[in-house]
Amino acid sequence: MITRDTESAPASGEVLRQTANAQPVLAVYDVTKRFGGATALSGVDFELLPGEIHGLVGENGAGKSTLVKILSGVQRPDQGEVRMHGDIVRFRSPADAMSHGIGMIFQELSMMPALTVAENVFLGRQPTNRFGLVDWKTINAEAARQMAEFGINIDVTDRLGHLSLGNQQLVEITRVINSGADIIILDEPTSAISVPEAQRLFELMRELKARGKTLIFISHFLEDVLEISDRVTVLKNSRKVATLPASELSKPKLIELMIGKDATDLTDSYQHAIRLPPESESLPMLTVDGLTAKGEFQDISFTVHQGEILGLFGYLGAGMTEVARALFGTVRTQSGTIVLGGEAIRPKSPSNAKRLGIAYLTENRRATLFPKQEIYKNVTLAHLDHLVKPVFRHPSEVRITETLIERTGVRPRNAVMRAGHLSGGNQQKVVLAKWLTKQPKLLILNEPTRGMDVGAKREVLDLVKELRAEGVSILLLSTEPETILAESDRILVMCKGKITKEFVNQEVSKEDLLLYA
Amino acid sequence: MGNMSPAVSPHQSNETFVDVVLRFASRNARLLAPLLTLITMFTFFSFTTEVFLTKRNLQNVVTQVSPIAVAAVGVTFVLLCAEIDLSIASISTFTGVLAAYFWVGDTIDLGAWGILVAALVAAGLGLVNGFFIAYVGIPSFMMTLAMLTIASGLAVYVTKGRPIFQVPDILRTVGSAGNLFLGIPVIGIVAASALLIGHIILAYTRFGRQVYMTGGNREAAQMSGIDTRRVLMLVMMIAGFSAGITGMLFIGRLASANPSAGTNVLIDTIAAVVLGGTSLFGGEGGMLNTLMGLLIFAVLSNGLNLLPNLSIYFKEALTGIILLAALLLNVLALRLENVQRRTE
Numbered sequence: 001m002i003t004r005d006t007e008s009a010p011a012s013g014e015v016l017r018q019t020a021n022a023q024p025v026l027a028v029y030d031v032t033k034r035f036g037g038a039t040a041l042s043g044v045d046f047e048l049l050p051g052e053i054h055g056l057v058g059e060n061g062a063g064k065s066t067l068v069k070i071l072s073g074v075q076r077p078d079q080g081e082v083r084m085h086g087d088i089v090r091f092r093s094p095a096d097a098m099s100h101g102i103g104m105i106f107q108e109l110s111m112m113p114a115l116t117v118a119e120n121v122f123l124g125r126q127p128t129n130r131f132g133l134v135d136w137k138t139i140n141a142e143a144a145r146q147m148a149e150f151g152i153n154i155d156v157t158d159r160l161g162h163l164s165l166g167n168q169q170l171v172e173i174t175r176v177i178n179s180g181a182d183i184i185i186l187d188e189p190t191s192a193i194s195v196p197e198a199q200r201l202f203e204l205m206r207e208l209k210a211r212g213k214t215l216i217f218i219s220h221f222l223e224d225v226l227e228i229s230d231r232v233t234v235l236k237n238s239r240k241v242a243t244l245p246a247s248e249l250s251k252p253k254l255i256e257l258m259i260g261k262d263a264t265d266l267t268d269s270y271q272h273a274i275r276l277p278p279e280s281e282s283l284p285m286l287t288v289d290g291l292t293a294k295g296e297f298q299d300i301s302f303t304v305h306q307g308e309i310l311g312l313f314g315y316l317g318a319g320m321t322e323v324a325r326a327l328f329g330t331v332r333t334q335s336g337t338i339v340l341g342g343e344a345i346r347p348k349s350p351s352n353a354k355r356l357g358i359a360y361l362t363e364n365r366r367a368t369l370f371p372k373q374e375i376y377k378n379v380t381l382a383h384l385d386h387l388v389k390p391v392f393r394h395p396s397e398v399r400i401t402e403t404l405i406e407r408t409g410v411r412p413r414n415a416v417m418r419a420g421h422l423s424g425g426n427q428q429k430v431v432l433a434k435w436l437t438k439q440p441k442l443l444i445l446n447e448p449t450r451g452m453d454v455g456a457k458r459e460v461l462d463l464v465k466e467l468r469a470e471g472v473s474i475l476l477l478s479t480e481p482e483t484i485l486a487e488s489d490r491i492l493v494m495c496k497g498k499i500t501k502e503f504v505n506q507e508v509s510k511e512d513l514l515l516y517a
Numbered sequence: 518m519g520n521m522s523p524a525v526s527p528h529q530s531n532e533t534f535v536d537v538v539l540r541f542a543s544r545n546a547r548l549l550a551p552l553l554t555l556i557t558m559f560t561f562f563s564f565t566t567e568v569f570l571t572k573r574n575l576q577n578v579v580t581q582v583s584p585i586a587v588a589a590v591g592v593t594f595v596l597l598c599a600e601i602d603l604s605i606a607s608i609s610t611f612t613g614v615l616a617a618y619f620w621v622g623d624t625i626d627l628g629a630w631g632i633l634v635a636a637l638v639a640a641g642l643g644l645v646n647g648f649f650i651a652y653v654g655i656p657s658f659m660m661t662l663a664m665l666t667i668a669s670g671l672a673v674y675v676t677k678g679r680p681i682f683q684v685p686d687i688l689r690t691v692g693s694a695g696n697l698f699l700g701i702p703v704i705g706i707v708a709a710s711a712l713l714i715g716h717i718i719l720a721y722t723r724f725g726r727q728v729y730m731t732g733g734n735r736e737a738a739q740m741s742g743i744d745t746r747r748v749l750m751l752v753m754m755i756a757g758f759s760a761g762i763t764g765m766l767f768i769g770r771l772a773s774a775n776p777s778a779g780t781n782v783l784i785d786t787i788a789a790v791v792l793g794g795t796s797l798f799g800g801e802g803g804m805l806n807t808l809m810g811l812l813i814f815a816v817l818s819n820g821l822n823l824l825p826n827l828s829i830y831f832k833e834a835l836t837g838i839i840l841l842a843a844l845l846l847n848v849l850a851l852r853l854e855n856v857q858r859r860t861e
Contacts, residue, residue, distance in 0.1 A: 354742030367736045382741045384723040
């Protein structure tokens with residue numbers, strides 16, 4: 001058996017080894033998948049050995065999701081083969097893969113919160129008694145027995161929706177096992193749950209491994225991957241870099257493999273360290289001290305100066321979005337203070353935060369755009385009262401909008417077009433224009449350039465710098481290290497609800513960021 | 518008017534007249550489909566009956582539809598917010614009864630001031646609806662169902678179940694069919710004013726814009742800093758108030774206030790608004806649509822009465838069938854709009 005290394009010269013020069021001589025339970029060879037013009041996977045080999053926990057890591061867009069979608073029958077490869085126990089298989093659907101014993105746990109759980117735990121465990125396969133009615137006794141007893149066997153202490157007659165997210169995940173895993181899965185794929189299972197819950201999840205994973213199940217574990221949290229996995233496969237730019245035993249890896253080593261040091265990547269990512277300027281000497285615009293929201297983030301303290309871009313880096317589930325939402329009045333905080341422009345504030349709602357001079361561009365475009373309304377109605381909405389008289393006429397609105405979408409670079413520059421007709425990048429520019437109708441004191445940008453092409457990205461980021469020059473304080477949230485490095489004056493890294501590092505007036509590289517995330 | 522998108526906007530100029538017309542039609546399908554229905558019906562009844570197109574009959578059409586037109590103004594606001602108000606008929610009845618009760622003055626004598634008090638009570642009941650829906654979180658369907666029972670119960674309680682045969686003079690004057698101003702029934706002018714005010718609010722004020730946005734995408738409206746709960750509460754209050762005015766117009770027209778009257782108001786009003794093309798899912802439609810829907814409704818029920826060979830017993834079923842056909846036309850037109858949009 002050969003694990004072909006698709007990178008001609010891996011940076012590490014690591015010699016690839018197999019940990020066991022057993023035949024893989026599931027494997028893909030030379031798999032390629034394209035979406036339109038973009039290649040998501042290119043000539044990837046991947047072998048899953050029986051009874052192992054296999055970590056799968058890589059940056060956003062490296063191809064992890066595509067690989068597991070192929071393994072679980074959601075997508076079919078354009079080229080290459082999938083083998084189970086050495087035989088070529090073609091999964092027609094997720095249900096087909098399931099019937100081969102492959103179960104997938106998605107980030108978004110796919111269960112029924114209104115049903116009981118036991119009902120969920122037996123979802124779609126309820127046993128019936130001799131009258132053809134659902135056999136509740138068996139369902140409850142069986143579900144309870146299985147949960148107990150895995151050491152999960154949950155009342156199976158409780159509604160699933162009453163459980164914490166972590167416990168719901170344990171139930172989902174029980175359900176997948178119960179429907180006969182031998183191979184379980186977990187996609188970012190720890191990003192939305194607390195640390196003790198993650199530990200419980202790991203216990204269950206070890207228990208399953210002891211019972212001969214095979215698991216694939218995808219995560220951005222490299223410590224977690226190293227803690228739980230037997231072997232780790234690293235993907236980069238839709239290719240496989242290496243598969244290595246976890247015992248031979250460390251976090252810096254993994255990061256190096258994920259980012260790579262080869263020259264070809266220099267153009268599209270920040271390999272070299274950038275030099276951050278000294279801390280701004282202008283007045284602080286926003287000072288957050290000891291802000292805590294139970295279950296979301298703890299003891300968050302930072303300052304944003306006037307005319308400064310503070311970058312906030314972390315992975316999904318690190319709590320960045322929650323901090324932003326707390327500033328915008330949609331997440332309740334238990335303790336801590338927020339001072340904006342010298343005044344202590346407690347944003348109670350978005351309308352309240354807006355009046356205080358805070359603007360928030362959410363990461364979720366669906367939550368910001370009115371696709372069926374004209375562009376000008378989208379743009380003028382947030383500050384109608386400043387823009388127009390109580391009883392207004394549309395032409396003035398359209399004029400104001402035309403100036404603003406000119407500035408943000410919306411194309412076509414047609415204010416009476418419906419916003420839903422625009423491309424994604426242009427929709428984002430419309431949402432940005434909305435918050436520029438009245439200059440905010442603090443502009444919070446959550447993933448402002450996600451999914452944009454390079455040109456549009458540049459335009460938006462140039463505009464952000466322009467706003468900084470005008471004295472606007474900007475809090476930039478992103479899970480993309482490149483965006484953070486390219487735009488920030490100062491950088492904070494968040495991990496699991498806490499600020500883990502501040503970078504100021506120093507050299508900083510992508511590796512440094514990943515190390516603390 | 519404000520709801521029409523301009524047909525000729527910055528676009529390439531090498532398109533034919535047909536293209537321009539098609540695009541205009543697809544963009545305004547929500548308004549043009551009911552307009553087409555209305556024109557068709559109007560033409561049909563004009564040719565098939567002798568009476569329909571007489572001045573007297575058209576005045577009749579206006580008088581018949583005017584009371585519910587006012588309630589329809591409020592319902593339009595509610596549907597634009599993607600909510601529902603089932604209590605309008607009961608609030609309307611209760612308000613009418615209350616105005617008459619204060620006028621008669623057996624227990625409390627307020628004279629014509631009773632009209633104002635009753636209108637405020639109607640707005641208050643709407644406000645109660647709005648408070649529980651927006652701030653407590655009771656679904657509007659359930660809340661207004663409860664209010665339906667409460668308001669009609671109160672109407673029975675106030676009158677002890679008996680009709681009141683005296684109504685304020687001013688309401689009788691406004692409501693009587695023979696009272697014309699420049700050949701138009703005064704009650705129709707009242708209804709038209711309500712529609713006009715509603716249109717101005719929806720199309721030309723901040724609040725109106727907030728109503729559309731709250732209904733179109735509530736989360737986005739919230740994240741744009743709109744106080745969506747306040748918007749919702751005010752919308753329910755407007756619905757209660759306009760239902761109250763409807764109740765007064767009814768007692769004026771009938772010259773009596775009956776606590777068990779007005780049960781058709783609910784279905785007729787909502788049907789008229791939806792028929793006009795305002796979406797039940799919020800954010801789309803408007804007062805022009807409602808005007809269209811009301812006229813379709815009025816012309817249809819009036820015209821069918823005039824048809825010489827139609828069995829009176831079949832009339833109701835036929836009304837339903839024609840309404841269904843009109844709704845189908847609306848749905849088809851919107852589908853056309855979506856197809857056109859994708860090819861743009």
